[in-house]
Amino acid sequence: MKKTISITTLFLFLTTGYADEGIYTFEKNNNVFFYSKNADKVLQLTHTGKNSNPILSPDGRWLVFVKQSKIIMPERCTDFSNIDSKYANELWVYDLQNMKKRILVKDNFACDDPEKKITDPEQLYFSPNSKTLYFQTSAWATSGAIHAIDMDSKNPRFVTDGNEYHVIKDGKYKGDLVINQHRYRFKGDTPLGSYDWDWLYTPQGKQIKLYKKED
Numbered sequence: 001m002k003k004t005i006s007i008t009t010l011f012l013f014l015t016t017g018y019a020d021e022g023i024y025t026f027e028k029n030n031n032v033f034f035y036s037k038n039a040d041k042v043l044q045l046t047h048t049g050k051n052s053n054p055i056l057s058p059d060g061r062w063l064v065f066v067k068q069s070k071i072i073m074p075e076r077c078t079d080f081s082n083i084d085s086k087y088a089n090e091l092w093v094y095d096l097q098n099m100k101k102r103i104l105v106k107d108n109f110a111c112d113d114p115e116k117k118i119t120d121p122e123q124l125y126f127s128p129n130s131k132t133l134y135f136q137t138s139a140w141a142t143s144g145a146i147h148a149i150d151m152d153s154k155n156p157r158f159v160t161d162g163n164e165y166h167v168i169k170d171g172k173y174k175g176d177l178v179i180n181q182h183r184y185r186f187k188g189d190t191p192l193g194s195y196d197w198d199w200l201y202t203p204q205g206k207q208i209k210l211y212k213k214e215d
Contacts, residue, residue, distance in 0.1 A: 025054040025063055032065045034096070045094060045101070053122065057130035058169075062151055063094040064124055064133055069107050077111040077119050080138040088119040091135065093151070104133070105149055105156065114139035115158040118147070125167045128175055132203065134159070134167060142182040142194075148203065159205040163196070177201045178211050 022037025030049045035042045050068035057064075069090045073081070083089060088107035094100070110116035123136040132148050139145035139161065146159040162179035178198050185192040198211040 023056065023060055025056050027052055027054055027065075032063070034063060034094075036096075051092075053124060055124045055126070057126045057151075058128060059130040061096055061130060062126070062133075063096055064104060064126075065092055065094075066090070066121060066124075067092045071107060073107075073119055074109055074111055077109055077117060079111075080141060082120045082122060082138050082144075089121055091121050091124075091133070091149075102153070104151075104153060105135070105147075114145055117145075121147075123165065125165075127167060127203065128169050134165075134177070136162070136165065146177070146179060157205075159203070160201055160207075173200060173208075175203060176208065177203065 023035070025032065025034050027033070030051055031044060032046045032051045032054045033042050033044050034054075045063070046065070046067070048067075052066045054063060054065040056062070066089050068085060069088045071088055072086050073088045077088075078086075088109075090103055090107055091105035092101055093104040095102075105118060105121060108116055108118040117139065118137050120138050121135040123134075125134045126132070127134070130151070132150055134146060134148050136144045136146055143161045144163055146162045146165055147157065148159050149156040159177070160179060160181075162181050165177055165179040168174055168176050168178065177200070179201055180196055180198050182194060182196050184194045196214050200208040200211045202208060
């Protein structure tokens with residue numbers, strides 16, 4: 001079974017990979033590195049010093065990372081942004097079968113549409129079958145937006161609003177998402193307060209049921 005490991009005590013920077021297969025990726029000095037036991041060497045995949053958050057797909061084929069773009073965000077896009085830089089971020093992918101890279105998700109300055117705006121992708125997760133990548137962007141004052149894209153760069157889509165989330169790896173709900181959402185209580189039109197609970201969603205953004213109430 002493939003496992004994600006953290007060996008920061010060895011490298012002193014973020015490392016993720018598959019211990020039992022001798023495969024991992026890590027970030028150092030804002031560049032992305034990759035190691036495979038088959039090649040028996042560490043490869044530096046980026047050199048610009050503007051890359052972060054590398055993640056490997058469960059099947060070991062794809063390596064996705066965040067890259068700072070060359071485009072300055074419009075000022076109206078900086079509201080609720082999760083990055084300090086004036087530049088937007090993009091998602092890039094390496095196909096480790098042929099070591100070719102390409103852009104996977106471009107920035108989108110639809111600043112007045114939180115469901116479409118993409119300036120700061122983070123919280124990257126793969127589906128269990130490695131065919132889909134999920135990520136979060138800033139969106140509303142109390143919530144981010146969860147997006148998905150197929151690894152062939154097709155079918156980019158907004159899934160739902162949400163903050164912390166994860167993809168279920170096995171069991172009855174394998175491939176579904178647990179998403180923490182900020183919601184409001186109302187009595188008629190009168191707001192009574194708010195709460196943050198975890199909800200179970202399909203990959204298509206359909207709510208299945210309540211997963212867990214807040215503590």
